[in-house]
Amino acid sequence: MSAASPLVDRVVTNSRRSTRVCHHPVKSAVRAAACALCLVLLLVWPGLFASPSPQDPNQPHIDLKITGAAVRQIPIAIPPMQRGASADGETQAVGETIRSVITSDLTYSGLFNVLPPSLISSVRVASGRIPFRDFAALGADGVVAGTIGRESPGVVVEGLLFDSKSEALIAGKRYRGDPSLARDIAHRIANDIMIAYTGRSGVSLSRIVMVGKAGSAKEIHVMDYDGADLKQITRNKSLNLSPSWSPDGKRLALVSYRQGNPKLYIYNGDDGSLRDSTPKGSELCVAPDWSPDGGRIVFSSSSSGDSELFLLDVGNGRSRQITFSRGSDTSPDWSPSGREIAFTSDRSGRPHIYVIDAEGANLRRLTSSGEYNDSAAWSPGGDKIAYASRIDGRFDILVLDVASGKVTRLTRDSGNNENPRWSPDGRHLVFSSNRTGSYRIYTMDADGNRQTALPTPFEATMPDWSR
């Protein structure tokens, strides 16, 4: 009885309104009768409309209820792309590429359950007709209907996302481009799907920068988050280290020995220039990290003999020292708010993770256990810090919950695992590991699941994930 009372209250309100608004006597009579019927039914089936008991009778309605239930993956069907205008063999191949990239993007996100092709192959998608009911029967919530056709310079791709139950179009765009951009188009479609369901971008469009070994030299390379499209950035046959993405993804801060000493450089992706940005008075730079607003770079410099943290103003090239202590302060990482910087310091003896305000005040130590903690990385949400810690002689990736101080170990029994960095959506981590004998770049979920190597034809370390 109490369960139904808010609804009863609402129905009463409803009928009152209806009579007020609806002047047609027959209609209002029908409505009143129906409302009465409804009321009776509600009383008979209170369980059908299970609704929490109201604390406040003045607020009778509830839209949604959130409990502790686990979040389920969104089942989604991606049938083969339809043939659009003047489609041919090539467009069909490109369409298959696009379909497989969308599938792997959505699967990688961990938020979607892409129905296996064998399951949906039974559903016939005739030209322009999507059998939504068949897909819904297979359990799919969403259906990604793509069309690919040819247009004079390249291909034209339509990616439409439908809700299988209401058959409503949720999102859709048309892309035009060279067939070589197939993967890029697919990543964009996958990202649109991600935004449609979660409100946020995923990692589909993100990229990973890393240091690749080439003989005695180390060069900077960039690839898509999924390992495709590997490109070499520096070619100066010296040591190029610790690349860090600018927040807009257009520049990289890095350290290069091309002039003999380690110096700070900014690589500009727009014109391919590598500019020496070492501020005067703080040579011997290492480990730069870009501030979230893109205006400053924090780095460690040992020009005074003892490595300390400095801030470089990217606009005017001036620098300012923010740590002054005996012992080395290095591996800084900016918090997503831009207010704090996490770094490694051995001021207390062993290297530990510390946090300091970007102004240089309010220093505090974050890690208390472990013999060697290094390379802190702040999660995009600001609530967690990943770092590498030496356990039994080998480094592993740990994650510290900043608020509770709770530490979770993500890697174990797999060689050294170092240099963790977060994906832009905070759901994944990238790191380097020598578990197979030589160093490679790996990604994993934020809980340590699905550790996968990204294929590189060289030894790779020091990854950073673009924002």
Added chain:
Amino acid sequence: MRFRVRVRWSEGSERVLMGMAGFSAAAHLAAAVLLSVIPRFIPPPELPKTTIAEIVPASALFARAPSGGQQDATALPLSDSTPSQRAEAARKAASQEPPEKPAPRPEKPDKKPAAKKIDKTVPPLAPKKDKRETPPVEPSSSGTSDPVETQDTSRAPEPATSPGPAGISFGGSASGAGIPSIGSSAFPYDYYRSSLVAILQSNWRRPVAPEGVGQAVSCRIQFTILKSGIIQQPRVASPSGNDALDASALRAVYDSNPLPPLPFQYGHASVSAEVVFELTGDE
């Protein structure tokens, strides 16, 4: 050895010389232009992937642009339009060349499948609505005879109950303010509701349940979702008495901002939502 070049000066020579000078100037100019322009076409060692994919949002194909949060709210006066109008608009937008398109393209007949698809998919939206929502609520919805009609007038509340995942229940009603409630029939988008629940659930860090084990406590959070998915004015509408729960629920809403853009077929600028966060004792 010496060469002697004899230039015979005649009436025409001056013209020839001037012509040569002119040609030389033009050639130099052309060379300069080429030199300055060509480097732009030589791709730099690329860091950001240069994309030449042209993006035409679905607004060109459909009545409204959906994705990316960059839809234009003023594209079409869709609000409160009847389903047939909406279908008509969609059909028109679909069968015509989209206005943004620069030139009429020859494959127009080939594009028909797309148009056909749209014809098929958009109109069902409205009929689907009653079909989809009536079964669970047949009494009240048959009582209000026509949900579309009521939506325009008083937005009479109807419980838009739908089977959600375990633990989640949808209730529906109208909000006192002028904007429709997310639970009402004026917002017939189950997929959006389930996305919203999933997002809030994933962002909710539940506090430890209070002493009285077995007793469920809940608080109610109210907020408005704008067309772009931005959350506005979240507030605790009815507190649970457990401050930690209230704070965590409010925090979950803040952390979920922005939500996915509202369905582009939805005709209003915003929707109000009232969400109950419930801590069950057995956790």
